[in-house]
Amino acid sequence: MLINLNSDNIFSCENYLDIASNIGAEIFTIGFSVEKRPIIALKKGTGKIKVLFVSRIHGNEPATTQAMLEFFNNYNSKDITIFGILLANPDGASLFEQLWLQNREPHWKNSFNNARLNAAGVDLNRDWFDLSQEETRAIRRFIFSIRPDFVIDHHEFYWSDKGYPPKQPIEDEDGFMATMTDAPFYGVHQFVKEISKKAMYTLIEKLENDFQWKIKVRHFAGKSDNNIEIPTVLGIYLALRGIPKLLVETWGVGCSTLLLEQRIKFHYLSMKYITNWIRSEESSFLNKPESLQLLRYNLKDADSRKIDLFLRKLGLHQIKFKKEKDSVIVNIPTTEVGFIDTIHNSIFERKRM
Ligand SMILES: [Zn+2]
Known part of the structure; x- marks a missing residue:
């Protein structure tokens, strides 16, 4: 691993940026946060088909950033172009780093909820319809400048307070350790729905082989009466704008370094498997409807x-x-x-x- 999981700077944003500049990836600054921290995107490869990974839109979900660094470090193909937004919410990630240094106990109460938000107190994954924040505007601009063929949005979810303390999260009453969400039904083009769904089941099959974890499938079908679903979250926004997507989430908020290696590995393998799958499905991507x-x-x-x-x-x-x-x-x-x-x-x- 690029970062020693026992070190003090394991969640250091400065360290992430140092590492990012030494893994052979092109680096772009695509915008700045409310507190003027740069929002960095990585790129490797020159292929026509492009996949984008978005990490850390919530600052308190740290495994996603480390997984991205590992994946970009190991990616040596050229045929699929990979892009990654390392810290979509750099202010939240920086606050998370400070709070964690003061309290490293894994506990569902230590979820550091303020670090989920940006410095203006806004949840950046509820801002996609209004684009009220610097970060969402910058990321939106970047996404439409590259027009990716597929996007994975990486998250970690809350340690449930039900049945605390679980000795291992697998004993959590909810019983699942990861979730995946494909594109919603309502209003989304058939091509986007089909690709997203196929990608999701491909990933689940592979990851269930590698992990003992139960993976929960989530599906935002829209309202039952087929009414309007306002796309405030990135995943629904992208799907409605014609981009196939997945949300991949591991257990992890409040968990400090508990099971961190597996959490990182889950996101890392999601990036790897999806890139391989896209390669095998190249013709579907090249034949996407353009009318x-x-x-x-x-x-x-x-x-x-x-x-x-x-x-x-x-x-x-x-x-x-x-x-x-x-x-x-x-x-x-x-x-x-x-x-x-x-x-x-x-x-x-x-x-x-
Ligand atoms: Zn999240």
Whole structure:
């Protein structure tokens, strides 16, 4: 391992950046946090197909960053281009480092919840519809500049307080040690749904071979009445914008260094297996639907403040539109129709006519 798991600087952000600059990856600064810490992205490979890993959108989920460093260090292929956002929430990660140095006891009470958030106190994984924070805007800009073919968003989840103290987390009443979430059903293009689902079951099959851990499948189907699901979380946002995705999560918040090596390994192998799988599925990725669709939103008799809000949202998410007398026209990839419809339906509380 690049970082000795018994060392004091195991969660040091400075150390992460030092290591990142010595593993043969290209490094970009894609933006800055509220407290002006750089947000770093790594890149290796030159292939046409691109996969992006996002770590640490929540600062108190540390195994994900270390897994990324390990994976980039060991990746020597060129055929798939891999990108990684090492610390999506550098302020939260830095606060986590300080809090952990003061209290290293693994305990569900030591989840350091403020380190989940950015320095403005915002959960960056609830900000994707509004893009109110520096970090989410920078990451969004980066994602759409590279247009990845697949994204894995890496998380760790809370140590349940049920049945505490579990001697080993596997004895936790919840009984599972990892979760995976594919794309939601509602509004998401068939191509995105199918690729995301296939990727998820491929990963689960492999990881269940390597680990004794039970993996829970989560699936945000949207509301049962097929109503509007506002994409405030990255995974739903990406899926609605035509990008296949997975959320991979291990048990780990509040766990300090307990089972850290396995937690890192789980994320590391997820990155490795998904990259191998994408290589074997190259033709599906190269044949993704690219056609455009012209959408007309009839805004006759609509409230002018709502129309303004609609146009501002389209602008915020950099979707080009043409305003005509009683309607707004958008020409976008078919894979993103669900996203524009979601903005429209949520503001006007009705479906596109
Ligand atoms: Zn998280």
